[in-house]
Amino acid sequence: MSNNKKLDNVDLKKYLPIITITCMYVLFATLWILFSDRILARIIPDSEQYIYAQTYKGWFFVVVTGLLLYNTILHQFKQHWKTAHEVEQIAAFSKDIRGILDPHTLTLKILTLLHDLFQAESVFFGQPDGLTKMLKLSFRRGPEELLVQYIPDSDPIWQPVLHQAQSISSYRNFGHSAQLTFAGQSLKQYAVSPLIAREVAIGLIGFARENPVERSDLHLLQAVADITSQAFFVADLLHNNVTQIRRLSSMRKIDDSILTNFDIQNLIKLLLKEFIDNLGVDAAAITVLNHERRTIDIYQQIGLNETEPAYLNEAFNYVAGCDTMLVIQNTKTGIHSERNYPRHHPIHNASFISYAVSPLISQEEKLGIVELYARREIDWNRETTQFFEALARQTAVAIDRVNLVLNLQKSNLDLTRSYEETLEGWSRALDMRDHETENHTQRVTALTIAMGQRLGLSEEQLTHMRRGSLLHDIGKLVVPDTILLKEGDLTPEEWQIMRQHPLTARNLLEPITFLAPALTIPYFHHEKWDGSGYPQGLSGGSIPIEARIFAIVDVWDALTNDRPYRTALSPVTAARHILAQSGKHFDPQIVNSFLEMLNENGVLSDADMLNLMD
Structure with a gap:
């Protein structure tokens, strides 16, 4: 019904000018017919003159009605022209803003x-x-x-x-x-x-x-x-949709960074860039607190002048006191009545007119604040404010997670260092029990690592080599002192017991996840290149490379240092013995590399190397 009424109104407006003109003509003609003869009869009583007057009356009617119709039609046309002009203006306006x-x-x-x-x-x-x-x-x-x-x-x-x-x-x-x-x-x-x-x-x-x-x-x-x-x-x-998509993409980017970036300085730099790009500000700063020392742990900014050291000294109380989000559109009117800003705070820079700050809170712990600065007005509508709060929450989570990872890494490093120190203590205890020369284990460990680096072993392999070198004789813990410290030759039965110490080392270390990868040296360092070693009689390349390296280093250190039953051999004599066992006890390629390293380190001279080759 309402649509029909609208159509009826449109049709009525369409014919309104015609209806108006017709009604005016009918009204004027009716009044003329009703009253013109009566008025004329009163004015002219003579019948002959009355007849002439009737003629003039008719012409007068034509002229008056013509003028009346002309003015009425002209008025309607002016209205039409004005309306058409307005329609053209509206259409032009619509066209100009389209797109x-x-x-x-x-x-x-x-x-x-x-x-x-x-x-x-x-x-x-x-x-x-x-x-x-x-x-x-x-x-x-x-x-x-x-x-x-x-x-x-x-x-x-x-x-x-x-x-x-x-x-x-x-x-x-x-x-x-x-x-x-x-x-x-x-x-x-x-x-x-x-x-x-x-x-x-x-x-x-x-x-x-x-x-x-x-x-x-x-x-x-x-x-x-x-x-x-x-x-x-x-x-x-459209702007809101594009903004929402960009902001969702930004949140996803931050989430990915939280998972992959464990450098807190790089992470904060990335977060600051996201604040600037998404909120349209000119500068941003993140301040991280150290509550134990009551100092600023981290202060990083983009877009500000170089921070005065005095600000970092005075900023702790201000940062610690920012518990709620604050947005100020004009930093030059009434700002000091809002909060007591430190004397050297960047907000006092006359070029900034907009400022916002939000606390960084994760798991109910205040980590610091994020501050935004702009040299123009920022439209802090509800959506922008909510996004700022969301970014601040993500920033707090990111910083908290990186701190957690760093603390775990530090704890793991401390634990690893404790393990290493324990291993070194065990190695010194083994040396003392076996009457080895002082610092034997430390020397063979250092030389083994140097050879591993020379041969291109990975950092992980070198770590396990070091631990294996420190514990290379741990299996001797179960060998009786009567055998271990015997000055004369061992009987076949005693040798049988002595040769069990690699197996003992495996049984001791294999259950320990931390030390299991280091077993190659304690278990295999008595294997020989020609297969005559123990405990498994491996030969050639089937012997782990770590054990092949250590076998040479262990013999070298034993030959070149004093023992209770003999004095140390000269480097050349010891090198000649090592070379004589190449292809029998030792891997020939590793022997050559070992001797070259001794030459490069000045232990063997070039003349010594020539004599060895003779």
Whole structure:
């Protein structure tokens, strides 16, 4: 029914000019017929003159009706031309803003079009901020730079526009308010229309000029406002979608960094970049506290001048006192009444006009703060504020996780160091029991590692080689002193017991996860290249390389150091013995590399090397 009524109204308006002209003609003709003869008879009583007067009366009727029809039709045509011109203006306005999807660019374009459309001295665009309860008015006077003014949205003159969705203008005698003033200019002739999207006022547009505002101006402004509302609704929707996608991508990027980046300085640098890129600020800083020492543990920033050392000395109390998020749009008005900023705080830089700070809290522990600085206004709407809070939470989680990993690494390093020190203690105890020369185990360990590095073994292999070298004779713990310390030759039965010590080493170390990979030296270092060794009689390359290296080093150290039963051999004599066992006891390639290393280290001279080759 409502649609039919609308169609009936449209049809009625379509024929209204014709109906108006017809009605006026019928009315005038009826009045003429009813009263013209009576009036003429009273004025001219003579019948002959009355007949002549009737002729003139007819011509007078034709002239008057013609003029009346002309004026009526001309008025209707002017209305039609005016309406058509307004339609053209509206269509041109719609065409000019079509395809502009950036809200800021759209605002500038609309202000320019309003200026041309209404021949106005001043044009403005307003957006309410539900968070601050302020109306942000972007104002342009002629070609001058865009000015911005904040007005409480509770001001009476804006109430009909923002809360009742009504247009206002000086034409409707709403009067003048002192609030309707920009840059010292009072707007006496003005028109303002709300921007409505989904039955909610999302803003307003208006103009002011010296010439009086007509009803047609207000109608045109309302039509332009409808188009502007839809344009801003689409632009804001797309902008919000793009922003949400970018912010979700940023959160995912931070999550990935938390999982893969354990360098806290690099991680904080990445987080600062995300704050700047996503929130449109010019600078950002993250401060991490050390509560035990009551000092600043980490301070890192992007976009600020070099931080004064004095600020770091005075910042702890300020950072520790920031327990809630704070956003300040203008750092030059009333800021010190909000919080007591340190004397050397970057906020005192005159170029910044926007500032925001949020505490970094993880598992109810305050880790520090993140601060944002901008040299222009930031639209701290609800979505932006919530995203800032989310980024701050992610930052706190990231810092907390890296600290946790670093603490675990430190604990693991301390534990490993304790293990290593324990192993060294065991090795010294073994040396003392076996009456080995002082520091025998430390020497063979260092030389074994040097050979491993020379042969290109991995860091992991070298670590296990070191532990295996320290514990190479741990199996002798179960060998009786009567056998281990016997000065004469061992009997076959005693040799049988002595040769069990590699197996004992395996039984001792294999159950220990930390030491199991180090078994190759304690278990295999008595194997020989030709297969005549023990405990398994392995030969050639089947003997682990760590054991092949250690076998040479162990014999070398035994030959070149004093023992209770003999004095140390010279390096050349010991080297000749090693070389004689190449291909029998030792791996020939490792022997050659070992002798070359001794030569490079100055233990064997070039002449010694030539003598060995003879």
